[in-house]
Amino acid sequence: MVADFVFATAMYESGDWESASLLPANLIDSIARYTSLPVAPKGADVSLGTDQIFDYPFVWLTGHLPVRFTDAERKNLKKYVERGGFLMLDDHNHDMDGIFHKTAKEEVERLFGPMKTVPNNHTIYNCFFKFSDGPPATSHELNGWGDNLIHKELHAVMYGDRIGLLYSNKDYSSEWNFHPDTKRESTVDVTRFGVNMIVYALTR
Amino acid sequence: MTARERVRSTQRSLEFVVGSSAIFWGAAALFAGLVLVAVINRYIPMASAVRGTLPVLAVLAGLGLCGWMLWQGRFAWSFDKVALWIEERAPELRYALVTAIDPRYADSVATLMEPTVSRVDTGVFVRKAAQRTTLPALAALLVTSAIFFFAIPKNWLPKTSLNEAFSGLHTPRVIGNRLTPLSGTLTPPAYTHLRTQQLRNPSTISGYLGSQVVLTGHGEPDGIKVTLGVPNMPATELPVTAGEEGWRVAFTIKDTLGMLLKLTDRKYQQLIVVDPRIDQAPEARLLLPARDTTLRTITGSLTLSAEFTDDIGLGKATFTYIIANTGEGDAAQARLGTLGTRELGGTGGSFSLTIPYSSLGLKEGDQLSVRAVILDNNTLTGPDSGFSETRTIRIARKSEYDSLSINAAPPSADTAIMSLRMLIIATEKLDKQKAKLPRPEFVAQSQKLAGQSEIVRQKIQRILDEQTGGGEIAANPLLTTALNAMWEATRSLNIAETGEAIPQMYIALKALKQYSNEKKYFPRGQLKVPLVNIDRVRMTGTDTGTATPRLAWPAVPSGKDRLRMEYTQAISYIKAAPDSAIATFTVMRVEALKPFPKLAAALGEAVTAIQTGKDATMPLLQARRELDGKSISVDTLPPWSGIW
Numbered sequence: 001m002v003a004d005f006v007f008a009t010a011m012y013e014s015g016d017w018e019s020a021s022l023l024p025a026n027l028i029d030s031i032a033r034y035t036s037l038p039v040a041p042k043g044a045d046v047s048l049g050t051d052q053i054f055d056y057p058f059v060w061l062t063g064h065l066p067v068r069f070t071d072a073e074r075k076n077l078k079k080y081v082e083r084g085g086f087l088m089l090d091d092h093n094h095d096m097d098g099i100f101h102k103t104a105k106e107e108v109e110r111l112f113g114p115m116k117t118v119p120n121n122h123t124i125y126n127c128f129f130k131f132s133d134g135p136p137a138t139s140h141e142l143n144g145w146g147d148n149l150i151h152k153e154l155h156a157v158m159y160g161d162r163i164g165l166l167y168s169n170k171d172y173s174s175e176w177n178f179h180p181d182t183k184r185e186s187t188v189d190v191t192r193f194g195v196n197m198i199v200y201a202l203t204r
Numbered sequence: 205m206t207a208r209e210r211v212r213s214t215q216r217s218l219e220f221v222v223g224s225s226a227i228f229w230g231a232a233a234l235f236a237g238l239v240l241v242a243v244i245n246r247y248i249p250m251a252s253a254v255r256g257t258l259p260v261l262a263v264l265a266g267l268g269l270c271g272w273m274l275w276q277g278r279f280a281w282s283f284d285k286v287a288l289w290i291e292e293r294a295p296e297l298r299y300a301l302v303t304a305i306d307p308r309y310a311d312s313v314a315t316l317m318e319p320t321v322s323r324v325d326t327g328v329f330v331r332k333a334a335q336r337t338t339l340p341a342l343a344a345l346l347v348t349s350a351i352f353f354f355a356i357p358k359n360w361l362p363k364t365s366l367n368e369a370f371s372g373l374h375t376p377r378v379i380g381n382r383l384t385p386l387s388g389t390l391t392p393p394a395y396t397h398l399r400t401q402q403l404r405n406p407s408t409i410s411g412y413l414g415s416q417v418v419l420t421g422h423g424e425p426d427g428i429k430v431t432l433g434v435p436n437m438p439a440t441e442l443p444v445t446a447g448e449e450g451w452r453v454a455f456t457i458k459d460t461l462g463m464l465l466k467l468t469d470r471k472y473q474q475l476i477v478v479d480p481r482i483d484q485a486p487e488a489r490l491l492l493p494a495r496d497t498t499l500r501t502i503t504g505s506l507t508l509s510a511e512f513t514d515d516i517g518l519g520k521a522t523f524t525y526i527i528a529n530t531g532e533g534d535a536a537q538a539r540l541g542t543l544g545t546r547e548l549g550g551t552g553g554s555f556s557l558t559i560p561y562s563s564l565g566l567k568e569g570d571q572l573s574v575r576a577v578i579l580d581n582n583t584l585t586g587p588d589s590g591f592s593e594t595r596t597i598r599i600a601r602k603s604e605y606d607s608l609s610i611n612a613a614p615p616s617a618d619t620a621i622m623s624l625r626m627l628i629i630a631t632e633k634l635d636k637q638k639a640k641l642p643r644p645e646f647v648a649q650s651q652k653l654a655g656q657s658e659i660v661r662q663k664i665q666r667i668l669d670e671q672t673g674g675g676e677i678a679a680n681p682l683l684t685t686a687l688n689a690m691w692e693a694t695r696s697l698n699i700a701e702t703g704e705a706i707p708q709m710y711i712a713l714k715a716l717k718q719y720s721n722e723k724k725y726f727p728r729g730q731l732k733v734p735l736v737n738i739d740r741v742r743m744t745g746t747d748t749g750t751a752t753p754r755l756a757w758p759a760v761p762s763g764k765d766r767l768r769m770e771y772t773q774a775i776s777y778i779k780a781a782p783d784s785a786i787a788t789f790t791v792m793r794v795e796a797l798k799p800f801p802k803l804a805a806a807l808g809e810a811v812t813a814i815q816t817g818k819d820a821t822m823p824l825l826q827a828r829r830e831l832d833g834k835s836i837s838v839d840t841l842p843p844w845s846g847i848w
Contacts (some may be wrong), residue, residue, distance in 0.1 A: 013496075014594060028736045033745035041736045063792075066538065066573055066593035068525045097526055099538035110591075128749040135493060180736060188749065 003171065005202065007043035008056035010087070012073055015063035015100070018045070019092050020173035022180075023060065029180035030191040031198055035128070048073040055082050058201040062090045062173040067104040078111045081157060082163040086201035094141065094171035103170060108157065108165060115155040115167055124163060128199045129192045135168070136193050140177040162204060166197065207304035207321045215286040217330040221338050222277030225461040228341030235348035237262040242356045245417050277337075295323040321392040381472040382423035382451065388667040392417040396483075407811065409465070410479040411457050412516075414584040417478075419467075420753045425451035432478065434461055435791045462797030462804075464790070475790040476567075477808070479797055483588065486514035488521075488576040490592035493557070498598045500568045508543065508594055509556040510576035519579040519587055521555045526573045527564065539565075543574070572597040582601025623660050623715065624690075627653065628709045635702040647700040654697035657705070661690035664716070674731045763799055767792055769829045773822070778814070784810050803830035 005109065007024045011017045024043030033038045046052040046059065049072035053059055059080070069077065081087060089108065093103045108115060120134030134152060141150045149169075158166035176191050185191060205213070241258050277286040287302050294301075297320060303309055304317035386405050392413035393399040403409065409417055421428075423445040430453045432532040433439025444453050453467075457480050465476040492509040500553045508523050544557045555576070566572060576592040634649055641649070660717040689712035696705035774788035789807045796804040809823035829835075 022734070025734045028738075029741055030745070032736065032738045032741045033743065034747065036743065039738060041738050065528045065571060068526075068573055068575065068596075070593055097539070099526060103526070114261055114564060129747070130750070139712050179734060180741075189745070192747065192749070195749070 001163070004038045005058070005198070006040045006042040006056060007031075007198075008046045008047045008053065009043055010053065010059050010061040011045050012048045012061065012063075012067070013070055014068040015065035017061070017063055018178040019064055020060075020062050022178055023062075023173060023176045026176050026178060026180045026183065026191055027194045027198065029183065030189065030195050033189075034192070034195050035199065037199075037202065048076055050076070054083075056085075056087070058086050058198055060088050060090070062092045064092050064098075064100055065201045066099045067107050069107050074107070074111060082159075083114070083162075086163065086197075087165045088197055089165060089166070090168045090171065090173045092171060092173040093171060094138075094174070104115075105167070108167065110191075112157040112165065115165075116158050118154045118156045118163065118166070120153065122163075123161070123204065124166075124196055124200045126196075127203065128196050131193060131196070135170060136190070138170050138172060138190075143169055163200070205322070207301055207318060210321060210326060211283060211287045211290065211301065211305055214284060214290060214326040214330060215280060216689045217327075218277075218280035218289070218333065219285060221330065221334045222280045224272065225337040225341045226273035226277065228338065229273050230266040230343065233269040234262045234346045235345070235352045237265050239348060239351050239356060242352075252449045288434050290326050293329045294326075297321065297324055300675045317532070359381075379423060379718065381474050382421050382428060382469045383467050384421075386421050386474070387469075388417065388419035391652055392416075393584050406476055407815070408477045408479055408808065410481055412483055413457055413460065415457045417457065418452065418453065420447050420450055420452045421721035422450040427470060428453075431466045431468075431633030432463055434459075435464050435794050439464075439466065458693045460798075462794040464794045475787055477790060477794050477797070479809075483580070483582050483584075483586070484515045485588035485811075486512055486518060486578045486590040487582045488578045488590045488592035490574075490576050490595060493574070493595045493597070496596045497600075498600050500513055500600050500668050502561050502599060505558045505560045506564075506572075506574070506597070507556070507558045508574060508576070508579075509554070511552070511554040511588070512576070512578040513547060513552050514578070514580045514590075515551065517581040517674075518550060519581045521546050521548050521576065521578045523555075523557070523574055524577050525564070527566065527570050528569070528573070529570045533595075548578075566599050568599055568601045570599045570763070572599070623656070623663065623711050624709060625657050625661060626704065628713065630656070631697070631702050631706055631709065637704060638702065650697050650700040650702055653702075654694050657690060657694040657697050657709075660712075661687065661694055664690055664712070667770050680719060682715040682719040686712040686719070689715070763795070764831055767796060767800075767803070771827065771831055774817060782814055786814055789814075801832060806830055 004058070007028050009017065009024055024076060028039055028043060029042065031037055044056065048059075048061070049070055053076060058180065065140050089104060091098065091104065095101060096104075118134075120132075125131040125134060135154050137150050151169045154170070155167045156163045157167075176194060183191065238258065241262075244731050246483075273824040279289060280425070284302075287305055291297055291299055291301055300317040300320040301324075303313060304321055316416060329736055342359060384405065386403075388403040390401040390403055390409060390411045392400075392412050396412055398412075401411075403417075403419065411417065419430075425446050428444045428451055429438035430442045430444055432442055432455055442453050444451050446452070448619070455465075457478060460480055460482055462480070463478040465478050467474040467476070488510055490508075490510045491513075510521070510523070512518055513522055523543040524540070525543055526538055526540050543559060545557070546555045548555070564572065573594050573596050575594040578590045579587040580590075584834050631653055634646070634653065664687050668679055668687060671683060672679050688710045693705040693708040693712065696702070696708065770788055770792055774785045774792075778785040789811050793804045793811070796807065806823050806827035810820045810827060813820035813823060
């Protein structure tokens with residue numbers, strides 16, 4: 001029997017982890033629309049400091065506030081990524097000078113060392129939908145929100161070619177934080193890259 | 205003595221003086237030449253082949269000078285010239301001596317000249333000649349030979365000595381193993397303030413990164429090869445130079461990986477494990493504030509307290525803060541700063557300070573995060589830094605609470621943890637005083653703590669009752685563990701067995717912390733999210749995408765598999781070729797240093813036991829266990845497959 005994929009959002013102590021509360025439903029909707037992956041209709045909120053995260057192959061982490069993991073969260077996060085889990089860490093501020101980016105980057109690099117740039121021809125950009133120019137820009141980037149930059153690349157903790165932790169300054173949390181029913185009003189579904197992330201996490 | 209006999213006698217003496225002077229000067233020239241070249245070699249090292257020919261050249265120089273001196277003094281071998289030599293020094297003879305020895309006048313005037321000749325003491329002239337020539341030559345020889353033998357290192361000349369230069373004429377010298385005994389020094393980096401260690405026949409060299417290692421042995425350096433590298437990877441050859449009493453090699457411990465130092469002298473070989481010690485990052489533990497808090501009003505003071513430890517030496521300690529505010533929308537603003545700095549020292553220290561909240565410029569909705577940061581004194585690769593846990597103090601907005609509401613009590617599990625922590629500290633303190641306190645007083649204090657322990661146990665019981673709803677839901681196993689542990693702890697304290705109570709209290713603390721983590725209430729709680737109707741939207745997307753096949757990840761080779769194979773091979777020839785087995789175990793030990801330290805330790809003991817002729821069974825068994833893991837017990841026997 002195949003278990004359903006459950007979209008997991010990481011709860012961590014120091015920040016507003018639930019700031020993109022509609023994002024899980026939106027991506028669950030996209031997975032169901034475009035793929036045949038069995039997916040649970042509702043996501044789960046999992047505490048980063050407990051063993052619960054090891055039940056989920058894909059975890060989303062976002063926020064606006066400073067990221068200061070506890071020792072238990074740090075230990076769990078390191079084990080989770082090293083053992084093959086996929087964590088997506090998105091800066092909801094879209095600001096390289098912002099406190100989320102500075103503190104989250106410090107925490108990640110303290111655990112895993114300096115992050116690497118994901119090349120724009122990486123498998124994650126063509127494992128389901130094709131993104132030949134690398135990560136798609138978000139409307140917040142295009143509108144000059146945050147640091148007024150379009151970040152052309154994503155960064156990651158990589159093991160060889162495999163991405164263990166994907167880090168984004170592009171604010172996909174804001175881009176995808178809308179009710180799934182409003183998706184039908186757009187000509188191009190902006191959540192397609194989210195589908196790639198989940199397919200990559202489950203099949204690589 | 206006749207005139208002829210007198211001249212003959214003088215001639216013998218002069219032959220001795222001239223001959224000995226020539227020999228002395230020749231030898232002095234030989235030693236002087238060798239000393240000069242040794243001095244030049246000290247500052248401009250010469251190739252071994254050049255140094256090998258120097259003794260031959262020195263001998264030739266000595267012989268040349270000796271020959272030249274003999275040529276200069278060749279008159280001493282001529283009877284007539286010796287007589288003239290005497291006449292030259294005794295003018296009063298007026299050629300009486302020459303006439304007396306002339307064979308043409310031997311029968312006629314020789315006897316008439318005898319009285320005149322006999323008045324001259326030729327010995328004086330010979331003595332003066334010896335003083336002028338032989339004594340200085342002897343002095344030069346003594347000086348140059350003393351310098352050569354006592355001031356010049358014995359090993360600067362390769363042993364392609366004069367004997368070996370004429371190989372075939374003499375038996376070559378046998379040189380033994382120059383790799384034992386081995387001695388040296390290990391000098392740790394200056395910032396550690398550690399002393400230099402002396403090394404004697406080391407099988408392992410363990411030092412901090414940046415340590416300077418010098419190894420010395422006897423004999424000349426030629427023919428000795430020393431390499432340093434990670435096993436099974438290309439190694440770096442280290443230069444071996446002439447030391448004061450033999451050969452010398454020096455290197456710096458630079459890599460964090462274990463390395464193999466391989467010394468080779470012809471058929472002799474020695475392997476030394478280089479185990480780098482890493483300067484650990486310092487650790488910080490924030491004691492105050494003890495937990496996160498939410499404040500309704502910005503009054504009072506913030507007390508910060510932390511303790512720090514480091515393996516070598518602490519540097520600067522500071523408290524850092526972030527004040528963030530999400531505002532009413534999505535925009536998050538933040539300020540960062542430091543609160544106080546102190547230079548610590550030693551391997552342990554603490555730092556406390558108190559500041560009024562008003563000095564931080566806090567306002568409603570702010571979130572103040574504080575933590576302690578410590579640097580160590582590593583000036584080589586650091587300084588390394590350590591961070592404590594972060595404590596968060598939130599300033600509530602008026603809209604977040606009702607004026608009639610009361611601050612919610614902290615979750616029950618947290619108060620139980622706080623009380624249990626105090627109890628553990630008090631019990632440990634009492635346990636340390638067990639030997640000093642009189643028994644009745646010790647028992648009384650222990651029973652007081654038993655009362656406190658009982659209160660904590662009752663708190664846990666209440667939490668358990670709340671969780672199970674009076675028994676309707678199954679109890680959380682963590683709470684059950686904590687409760688049982690506190691029963692045991694209380695019982696032990698009642699009978700004054702503090703040593704038995706403490707581990708039980710730690711079991712309870714760990715279980716409560718884990719339970720508390722799982723049940724933590726996050727500040728904003730959980731919001732309602734829409735439920736996706738999967739059946740309605742399944743495969744309705746117009747953009748179908750292209751699924752690419754899944755790639756199989758290559759199996760990561762296990763380091764232990766290869767080590768296991770090498771171990772089995774080494775065991776198979778341990779009796780027939782123990783040196784080879786030792787070499788194999790040493791290489792395995794280097795590879796296992798960081799990833800499998802227990803295996804490395806067991807192999808080290810095995811190598812030492814084999815080298816000293818002791819029984820290596822136990823360490824080898826231990827190494828096998830480390831490689832194979834724990835044995836698995838099986839409930840049933842396998843099916844019988846014997847032949848009836």
